[in-house]
Structures are given as structure tokens and as C-alpha cells.
Amino acid sequence: MGAMQIPTRREVIENHQEAGGRVAAVLPVHNPRGLLRSFDLLPVEVWGPPGMDTTTGDEHLQAYTCSIVRCSLAFVLSGALEAVDVIVVPHACDSLQGLGSLMIDFIKPSQPVLPMYLPRQAGAAAQDFMAAELRALFERLVEITGKRPTEVEVMAAVEREEEADGLLTQLSRQRAQLSLSCPELYRVMRAREYLPAERFAVVARHALEQRAAEPRSGVPLILSGLLPEPMRILEVIAEAGGRVAADDLACCGRRLYPPGRSDDPLQRLAQSLLGGSPDATRGSSVQDRVDHLQRLVLQSGAKAVVFYLVKFCEPELFYLPQLRAALERSGVRSVTIEVDVGDPMSHQVVTRLEALLETLG
Numbered sequence: 001m002g003a004m005q006i007p008t009r010r011e012v013i014e015n016h017q018e019a020g021g022r023v024a025a026v027l028p029v030h031n032p033r034g035l036l037r038s039f040d041l042l043p044v045e046v047w048g049p050p051g052m053d054t055t056t057g058d059e060h061l062q063a064y065t066c067s068i069v070r071c072s073l074a075f076v077l078s079g080a081l082e083a084v085d086v087i088v089v090p091h092a093c094d095s096l097q098g099l100g101s102l103m104i105d106f107i108k109p110s111q112p113v114l115p116m117y118l119p120r121q122a123g124a125a126a127q128d129f130m131a132a133e134l135r136a137l138f139e140r141l142v143e144i145t146g147k148r149p150t151e152v153e154v155m156a157a158v159e160r161e162e163e164a165d166g167l168l169t170q171l172s173r174q175r176a177q178l179s180l181s182c183p184e185l186y187r188v189m190r191a192r193e194y195l196p197a198e199r200f201a202v203v204a205r206h207a208l209e210q211r212a213a214e215p216r217s218g219v220p221l222i223l224s225g226l227l228p229e230p231m232r233i234l235e236v237i238a239e240a241g242g243r244v245a246a247d248d249l250a251c252c253g254r255r256l257y258p259p260g261r262s263d264d265p266l267q268r269l270a271q272s273l274l275g276g277s278p279d280a281t282r283g284s285s286v287q288d289r290v291d292h293l294q295r296l297v298l299q300s301g302a303k304a305v306v307f308y309l310v311k312f313c314e315p316e317l318f319y320l321p322q323l324r325a326a327l328e329r330s331g332v333r334s335v336t337i338e339v340d341v342g343d344p345m346s347h348q349v350v351t352r353l354e355a356l357l358e359t360l361g
């Protein structure tokens with residue numbers, strides 16, 4: 001058995017719409033999937049997308065805006081989102097908040113643009129804030145769709161997503177025992193960005209059955225940042241003798257949400273969303289992020305952390321000096337590589353990774 005064929009975003013969207021469903025385009029990072037699915041809105045995430053010609057959107061943005069926001073705006077302006085029913089913009093950072101305002105006040109796409117604020121702290125007050133945001137989003141969706149799902153329906157949708165998140169967690173944590181190559185594994189894990197939870201569960205279970213005869217070889221690394229784009233980065237690491245043993249990526253490792261506990265579905269969803277590992281876009285403390293990275297290093301046996309960052313990503317760059325200094329004090333090497341999500345893999349990046357792996361091997 002090899003890796004299972006994963007349908008493309010386009011195929012998934014078309015199938016869902018042909019069956020009478022609606023689609024929500026969701027920008028990074030934290031996606032209220034269960035809530036959207038209870039309105040029969042399929043959440044399809046937009047991380048850029050990479051490779052967009054951003055010139056149409058650039059005139060609206062400052063020159064030091066990250067490529068995720070630049071590509072997203074160009075994507076909206078290109079009309080590629082015409083077929084979706086709503087656009088959800090979580091306020092993960094100032095740039096995304098600015099993009100949300102720009103769309104609502106100036107671009108005015110044909111679909112409703114729904115902002116979603118995130119608490120910037122932990123604890124009970126943060127959970128109540130998140131649940132209140134989800135309730136406000138729920139009421140906007142009632143207005144837009146004319147449908148009011150019952151508590152039982154919302155809970156069923158939230159629990160279905162929890163099951164998919166549990167499988168994503170298993171994939172991430174058991175990666176060393178799986179026979180999938182690193183690019184194959186990330187194609188499966190990143191299908192969580194657009195497959196309905198129940199279809200993702202089928203693909204994930206199949207991948208979890210693909211056990212390797214021996215544990216994977218290669219110098220273990222941790223990849224930290226937003227997303228592994230261009231995906232070629234994963235092949236470059238493998239070709240240079242490394243392997244991604246764990247990740248602290250916003251699109252994967254920071255979204256291994258634990259299940260919620262509340263009997264109220266929106267409180268439960270809030271608990272789950274806030275239960276992921278420390279994250280710059282949720283304002284986690286530097287110490288929490290240091291502790292988490294050190295735990296990942298210990299659990300995975302990683303020899304170094306690669307901070308693979310999107311250029312001009314303020315939330316990530318803010319933490320970087322302190323994270324690197326703390327890792328260095330505990331004897332863990334790290335490198336920083338900054339890329340634009342639309343750029344091809346540069347020789348310079350390849351050379352730096354090769355040099356790092358040579359010294360660690």
C-alpha cells in the first residue's frame with residue numbers, strides 16, 4: 001500500500017458545492033472549523049496561496065507587508081474567491097487585521113468578510129473571550145445563511161473536528177515510525193487545511209497504517225515558523241541528509257488541538273482552539289515557546305531548530321532573538337531562513353541547509 005490519492009482543493013470544493021454545500025475561505029491561523037461546518041460551510045484555508053503575482057494588490061499595501069497577506073489580497077482581487085460564500089479573517093496579526101479592514105472598507109468583495117479576534121493571553125478570561133467571538137460569528141452566519149444549527153448539531157460538528165485533530169496529532173507524533181517520506185507526510189497533514197474532517201480522517205488513518213520496517217534515518221531537525229512553503233524545502237532537507245523530526249509550524253504543529261471539555265459547544269471549541277501549543281499569533285509568552293521547543297527537542301532527539309520564516313512576519317520575528325538565545329544556552333543549534341511564500345527555493349537556502357546538516361551529521 002502506498003500513500004493514498006488526496007483530492008485537490010478544487011475537486012473538494014466542486015464536490016461540496018455540487019452536493020448543495022457552501023464554502024468559507026479562511027485565512028491563517030486558527031480556523032473555527034466545527035462552527036463553520038455546522039452551517040454546512042466547508043472551511044478551505046488560504047495560506048497565500050503561494051505563487052500569486054502580487055502586483056495587483058501591492059499598491060494597497062506597505063512595502064514591508066508579508067507575502068501571505070500580499071498573495072491573499074492578490075488572490076481576492078483576481079476573482080479566484082468568487083465561488084466562495086464567506087471569507088473569514090482571523091486577526092492573527094496586525095497585517096491580517098489590516099487585510100480584513102482593507103477588504104471590508106475598500107475592496108468590498110461580493111461575499112461577506114467576517115473578522116474573528118483571538119485572545120492574546122491564556123486562562124479563563126481568554127476562553128470566555130474566544131467563546132464570545134465564536135458566538136458573534138455564529139450570529140453573523142445565522143444572518144447570512146438563514147440557518148440556525150441546534151446545540152446538538154454544533155456539538156456534533158465540533159466533535160467530528162476533534163477526531164480529525166486527534167488523527168493529525170498521531171500523524172505528527174508517530175512520523176518516525178511511518179513509511180511516508182517527509183513531503184508525503186506533509187501533503188497528508190496539510191490536507192487538513194481543506195478536506196472535510198471525515199474525509200481527512202480516512203486519509204489520515206490510511207497513512208497511519210503505513211508503518212516503516214525501520215525508524216527513519218537522517219539528522220533530525222525541528223522546523224519552526226508559519227508553513228513549509230515552498231514545499232521543496234522538505235525535499236532539500238531530505239536530500240541533504242536531514243529529516244523533519246517534529247515541527248513548530250503554525251499550519252501543523254501549533255494546531256494539534258486537544259479536545260475541549262465543556263458541554264457548551266462554543267465553549268468547547270474555544271477550549272480546543274486555545275489548547276494548542278504556544279503560538280506567536282495568540283501572544284504566548286517567550287518562556288512558554290522556549291519550554292515547548294526544548295520539549296520538542298528532547299522528545300524528537302532533534303539536533304537543531306530551523307526557523308523557517310516568512311519575510312516581514314512581525315509576530316515570529318519579535319520572538320526570534322530570545323528563542324535562539326535560549327536554545328543556544330541549552331546547547332541547541334538553530335538557523336534562521338527567511339523566504340517569501342511565492343519564491344522558488346533559492347541556492348542560498350539550499351547551501352545553508354546543506355552546511356548546517358554537514359556540521360551536525
Ligand code: SF4
Pocket residue numbers: 028066067068069092093094095096226281310312313314315316
Ligand atoms: S506571515 Fe506573519 S505577518 Fe504574515 S499573515 Fe502570517 S502571521 Fe501575519
